[in-house]
Amino acid sequence: MSLQYTSSHIWNELLGSFIKLASPHIGKSPLSYHRHQDLWDRRFVAHFGLTVHSAVDVWQIVENFFKKYRLLKIHYLWALHYLKVYPTEAVAAAKFNTSESNWRDKVYHSITCFGFMDEIHFEDRFEQWSCTQPSCYVDGVDMMVSEARPLDKDLFSHKFKRAGYRYQVAVALGTSKIVYVGGGVPCGKWPDLKLVRQTLLKHIEPHEKVAADQGYVGDP
Incomplete structure (x- = not known):
């Protein structure tokens, strides 16, 4: 469902825009969207972690933050892909036809924009879900940053073998x-x-309990 404060005309324009942007990266033609929407949604979710309709809704929430950082819709998709797939810099840069440094910079600032959202509600973990063991899934996400000089071991990410900051x-x-x-x-x-x-x-x-991978062994 689109956000109430946005007209259906604008929302549909955004939907078309994201369909065109995502198309070459998920291997489906924009023209096939309305004929094969279920397949389109599965492909989009596999690459970006949510349906294209949900991606439009979230974009409406973060759009002004992205504009502040001079980020575009494609950078938003880069960040969604990173959070879903967790690719290496080299793989992501090749997929989106950009440099590793540009990809890293845009994804870092995009995720910063996600942090400004006030529409994240922890109680939504029980939407369409009544189980409390587990109630949700948690994972750590590392973001690479420039190396400190001299090197600071407190910044070292074992995932990247270089400096980074961690989020849950x-x-x-x-x-x-x-x-x-x-x-x-x-x-x-x-x-x-x-x-x-x-x-x-x-x-x-x-x-209550949450689901997590083996990196969280130690809590029941």
Whole structure:
């Protein structure tokens, strides 16, 4: 469903724009969207983590933040792809036909823009989902930053083998919505388990549990 404050005409224009932008990256023609919408949605979700309709809705929320950083719709898709697929710089830069440094810069600032959203609600983890064990899925996301001089071991990311900052992102299991973002801390100083204990786990109910990968072994 499109946001109420945006006219259907503008929303449909945005939908068409994102269909054209995403088309070469998911291997589907823009003209095939209305004939094969289910397949289109599956491809879009596989690459960007949400349907193209949801991508339009989220864009409407973050658009002004992106404009402030002089970011475009394609950079928004780069960031969604990064959060979904977690590619290396070389792979992502080749996929989107850009330089590694440009991709890294645009994705970093795009995710900063996501952090300005006030429409992220932790209670949305129970939308179309009634289970409390698990109630949502959490994962750590590292963002590369410029190396400090002299080198600072507190910034070291084992995922990238270089400096980075770490975030915790929780996703609803019933809707795939982002329901929590926390962190923005030096990777080397904040392993995933320590960070989730200081952020997300402080907000869940006593009987509640979250799903995570093996990097979070240590909490029941």
